Amino acid sequence: MGRTVANTGQLEIFRNVSVLQNHPRQVDKVLLNESYLVRFRHEPLPTEKPSAHEEPASNKKLWGDNETNPTNTKAEENSGADGDHLDVSDFIGSNKEANKEGLYALNKADLFNILCIPPYKENHNIDYDSLVDSAAEFCQTRRAFFIIDSPIEWTDKDKAKNGIQSIGEPTSYAAVFFPRIKQPNSLRENQIEEFVPCGAIAGVFARTDVQRGVWKAPAGTEATLTGVPQLSVPLTDPENGELNPLGINCLRTLPAFGRVIWGSRTRKGDDRLTDHWKYIPVRRFALFLEESLYRGTQWVVFEPNDEPLWAQIRLNLGAFMHTLFLQGAFQGTKAEDAYFVKCDKETTIQNDINLGIVNIIVGFAPLKPAEFVILKIQQIAGQIAV
Known part of the structure; x- marks a missing residue:
């Protein structure tokens, strides 16, 4: 040719x-x-x-x-377009949830905690927002987290700033990452092509969970995107500074470190929302605690609902929380400042006992990531001692 x-x-x-x-x-x-x-x-x-x-x-x-x-x-x-085979109706729609099809096929799995949705050709009858909102709502139900890929139309910083409001409703169960990644396609003789980053980002999440813990932000110089030689849009520090306060997590190229994730905010991470679930590690750590404590208290079912049971619950859950405290998962230097487990006659009144309910309250002080480093330099006008 x-x-x-x-x-x-x-x-x-x-x-x-x-x-x-x-x-x-x-x-x-x-x-x-x-x-x-x-x-x-x-x-x-x-x-x-x-x-x-x-x-x-x-x-x-x-x-x-x-x-x-x-x-x-x-x-x-x-102009390009995402996907060749799937559209929104393949993920959500009538009877999809009841039949455990599309997005809801994950209901057949016992446990998952990260959701990625591949690119697809958008159906003109159903907009992208409906899929994002449904996926985030589904993640909330299953105690999981949704990684949203930036649209292919986001080819610069300004388009990302103007387009973030169209990516579904703000939720703490999802996060947006921008830009896309470029890497060799092994199926096409290693030609460089543009890919969505959700798979690579999910890998960084998993690696950080194993090496540091789910309470550590999957971002920074440790959050390297291995095997990614290039990003579709290079971003500067000032551009990152404009996007981060809007809840857009940037992928950056840093000297000596390569391609890294440089942001850890949920879709409610916009500073104007002042939401206490603005950070990804805080939300994911809370989800981890919910799922772990729920599964760790199944033995309670059909036990006599009285003080001996409540004491055993406090002991078991307290031991679990203290193990996390020793690993540095909470704020505070003392256990009483870091977490509490309450299960007694104040949380479970007689009416609850009559209804077969035991109430357990667990509180924790989460660690929040340091996003900015502020250096203050002061000159000391010293005097020469005589």
Whole structure:
């Protein structure tokens, strides 16, 4: 396959290309990665070899007939689109939850704590907000956290600032990450392509949980995106400073560290909301405690609901919370300042006992990440001792 620009005489040659889907040298991907002259705009790819071009008239140039019957157009900016197979109705819709299909197929799993949704072709009948809101609501029900990918239209800082309000309702059970990542596609001879970052970010979440604990923010110089050589939009410190207070978590390139996550705010992390669930580690740590304590108290069912049971509950849950305290999961230097477990006749009154209910109250002082480093330098005008 060859292409020449008449005005410059520049020639591009691409060998072994194919129109077959998922071929390592699929022609549209090859042009996108290697061509400076051509972009493929036809969808879907043709399945047959094009017919031969008609021979030009004796008084015409080779491509002269294109003036009256155009077969090509000048190159335009590539607008791109996410996904080829899925739309919103594949995730949510009538009877999806009842039948455990689409997004709600996760109800077949006993436990999950991070949700990623792959790119899809948007259905014009259902907007993106409905999917984001439904996914965040589902995560709230299942004590999980939703990683939202920034839209492909966010190609600079200003578009991210203007577009954040359209990414569903603010919720502490989800977070947005911007920009997208660029990395080699092993299925296409390692050609550099643009990908959504949710998978890589979920990996950083998991790595941070194991190495430091769920109470540690999955961000900073330790939160490196391994195997990611480039980001789709480079961001500066001032640009990061504009996006972070809006609840947009940035991916950055830092000297010596490479590509890192540089933000840890939920969708309620906008400073104007002043929400106490603005930070990802605080919300995820609370979810971790809820799930752990819920599963750790199943033995309580059908036990005699009286003081011996309450004392055993305080002992068991107190031991669990104290273990976390010793690992540095809470604020405070003393246990009484870091957490409490209350289960007694004040939390469970006689009416609760009659109804078969035992009430347990657990409180904790969460650690919050340091987002900014402020240095104050003062000059001391010292006097020389005589």
